[in-house]
Amino acid sequence: MSLILDHVSYTYSVGSGYEVKALNDVNLKIEDGEFIGIIGHTGSGKSTLVQHLNGLIQATSGTIYYNGADIYDKDYDRKELRTQVGMVFQYPEHQLFETTVFEDVKYGPKNQGLDDKQATLRAFEALQKVKFPEENYDASPFELSGGQKRRAAIAGVIAMKPAVLILDEPTAGLDPKGRDEILGLIREMHDKSGITIILVSHSMEDVANYVDRIIVMEKGAPLFDGAPREVFANYKKLEEIGLAAPQVTYLMHDLYDQGYPVDPQATTVEEAKQEILRVFGNR
Amino acid sequence: MLKDITLGQYYPVDSVVHRLDPRVKLFGTLMYVICLFVADHVAGFALMTVVLATVIFLSKVPFSYMVRGLKAIVLLLVIAGAFNLFLTPGEAAFTLWKISVSWAGIKSALLMVFRMTYLIIGTSIMTLTTTPNQLTDGLEKSLRLLNYIHVPVHEIAMMMSIALRFIPILIEETDKIMKAQMARGADFEKKGLVNKAKAMVPLLVPLFVSAFRRANDLALAMEARCYHGGEGRTKMKPLHYRRIDAVAYVAILFVFAASIAVAILY
Numbered sequence: 001m002s003l004i005l006d007h008v009s010y011t012y013s014v015g016s017g018y019e020v021k022a023l024n025d026v027n028l029k030i031e032d033g034e035f036i037g038i039i040g041h042t043g044s045g046k047s048t049l050v051q052h053l054n055g056l057i058q059a060t061s062g063t064i065y066y067n068g069a070d071i072y073d074k075d076y077d078r079k080e081l082r083t084q085v086g087m088v089f090q091y092p093e094h095q096l097f098e099t100t101v102f103e104d105v106k107y108g109p110k111n112q113g114l115d116d117k118q119a120t121l122r123a124f125e126a127l128q129k130v131k132f133p134e135e136n137y138d139a140s141p142f143e144l145s146g147g148q149k150r151r152a153a154i155a156g157v158i159a160m161k162p163a164v165l166i167l168d169e170p171t172a173g174l175d176p177k178g179r180d181e182i183l184g185l186i187r188e189m190h191d192k193s194g195i196t197i198i199l200v201s202h203s204m205e206d207v208a209n210y211v212d213r214i215i216v217m218e219k220g221a222p223l224f225d226g227a228p229r230e231v232f233a234n235y236k237k238l239e240e241i242g243l244a245a246p247q248v249t250y251l252m253h254d255l256y257d258q259g260y261p262v263d264p265q266a267t268t269v270e271e272a273k274q275e276i277l278r279v280f281g282n283r
Numbered sequence: 284m285l286k287d288i289t290l291g292q293y294y295p296v297d298s299v300v301h302r303l304d305p306r307v308k309l310f311g312t313l314m315y316v317i318c319l320f321v322a323d324h325v326a327g328f329a330l331m332t333v334v335l336a337t338v339i340f341l342s343k344v345p346f347s348y349m350v351r352g353l354k355a356i357v358l359l360l361v362i363a364g365a366f367n368l369f370l371t372p373g374e375a376a377f378t379l380w381k382i383s384v385s386w387a388g389i390k391s392a393l394l395m396v397f398r399m400t401y402l403i404i405g406t407s408i409m410t411l412t413t414t415p416n417q418l419t420d421g422l423e424k425s426l427r428l429l430n431y432i433h434v435p436v437h438e439i440a441m442m443m444s445i446a447l448r449f450i451p452i453l454i455e456e457t458d459k460i461m462k463a464q465m466a467r468g469a470d471f472e473k474k475g476l477v478n479k480a481k482a483m484v485p486l487l488v489p490l491f492v493s494a495f496r497r498a499n500d501l502a503l504a505m506e507a508r509c510y511h512g513g514e515g516r517t518k519m520k521p522l523h524y525r526r527i528d529a530v531a532y533v534a535i536l537f538v539f540a541a542s543i544a545v546a547i548l549y
């Protein structure tokens with residue numbers, strides 16, 4: 001079970017005078033159960049890339065294989081693919097439309113052909129999973145706070161029980177607390193149910209703390225691809241393309257450069273704390 | 284998909300025609316349309332063909348782009364042409380089954396098709412080389428005189444430019460909403476009227492909500508910057524005639540005179 005991108009390129013508005021080459025020969029392999037962060041500067045092609053994965057955008061050239069099957073094949077059921085590869089977009093406002101949150105979450109399962117009872121069950125489970133406050137199940141989705149809307153939107157997608165969940169900037173516009181809650185939730189879902197998660201984000205800090213693999217996009221192609229500590233080792237290059245490594249990377253490198261025997265590759269605050277305690281603790 | 288709709292369809296290249304003052308282009312288009320209806324002889328066709336070819340060449344917009352607008356009206360052209368062909372009385376040129384086709388019919392069908400085709404191509408040069416903003420600016424300035432009879436020209440122009448500005452935004456938004464709902468299994472290609480209408484709800488509700496929110500935000504932003512209508516308002520990019528515009532005016536008037544002359548002579 002995996003997603004494979006084979007020489008995928010994509011150009012927006014072909015033949016209009018406004019052509020934009022958004023993806024440039026992308027080759028990737030995404031295994032089952034991975035937790036991946038995709039980061040990159042504005043306009044680097046992150047959103048375009050992930051929209052390929054569930055067939056919402058069709059590559060201008062190249063192919064994508066999901067579980068070994070070519071998704072551009074004439075007989076391939078792309079509607080089914082979209083329920084397998086769930087996608088939460090950046091703005092929850094783009095998908096909420098029903099009169100109540102609960103009804104809205106039921107929309108996806110109903111489209112899958114489930115009957116009302118099963119859909120209700122799915123919706124309930126999904127809302128529980130995202131820890132949506134129970135007293136608001138019957139509220140209008142337009143009256144929620146930003147964080148609640150986001151939760152409702154995520155619930156709307158996970159109610160379809162996808163095998164792969166893509167989240168495009170799920171923390172945009174949230175305060176630090178809301179951000180940590182949402183990301184914690186996603187991590188929890190990943191650890192409990194083992195689904196593949198692909199998280200698109202601007203922020204290294206977010207990504208470093210939660211994901212197992214980072215793909216850095218630059219000008220429509222992956223620049224780095226690896227575990228966070230491997231990627232952050234290139235922090236000078238990351239800065240050149242307008243991204244910054246997490247704060248602790250700088251601290252650890254500075255300490256290391258001053259001759260302290262810390263491991264400069266610590267990427268999370270927790271790891272850094274351990275390292276610093278190890279080196280300075282017993283003085 | 285949706286995003287391929289090119290409304291307003293400005294084609295961004297730098298050419299003489301693009302740089303002309305929008306008022307010149309509006310005037311030119313008007314004159315061109317009048318010339319088209321004056322012309323009813325091969326010589327007139329030839330003159331308009333030369334004029335059109337020259338302008339297309341100068342505008343640097345690919346020809347395939349110009350004819351794109353024609354696709355939409357091919358059916359209309361065929362029907363209108365057929366009506367003229369078969370229903371114009373006169374001396375019969377030949378007979379198909381029991382329907383006779385007159386020379387006058389052939390002539391008026393040809394005229395009809397020629398005029399419509401040239402009309403579409405000519406006016407699309409205007410929209411392809413002028414941004415919607417320039418266009419409304421040009422209109423506002425050209426129609427200034429109507430202010431004296433209390434037509435709110437500025438307000439109308441402002442509404443036009445806001446509407447034009449919002450079209451691409453709303454198209455983009457529609458595209459995004461469609462994608463978000465398709466990701467939840469929505470199917471916008473369902474068969475049957477009721478099913479189709481039902482499928483539209485998840486698209487239209489977020490679209491309306493966002494359109495109203497945007498309109499509200501815009502109104503607030505305009506008020507916060509003390510917008511109070513056209514009186515005493517200055518432009519960020521005022522329209523100024525340059526020498527090339529004068530040249531263009533002379534050329535337009537020359538073509539106009541020539542086509543009147545051709546119409547009288549033949």
Ligand SMILES: Nc1ncnc2c1ncn2[C@@H]1O[C@H](COP(=O)(O)OP(=O)(O)OP(=O)(O)O)[C@@H](O)[C@H]1O
Pocket residue numbers: 012013020021022040041042043044045046047048049202286
């Ligand atoms: N609908 C569209 N039509 C034309 N060009 C587009 C469209 N969407 C994106 N682009 C262009 O494609 C490129 C990649 O865009 P994309 O949205 O994938 O970037 P991104 O990495 O997601 O950026 P952000 O972090 O701002 O969301 C950009 O240059 C953008 O201008």
Ligand SMILES: [Mg+2]
Pocket residue numbers: 046047048168
């Ligand atoms: Mg994006």
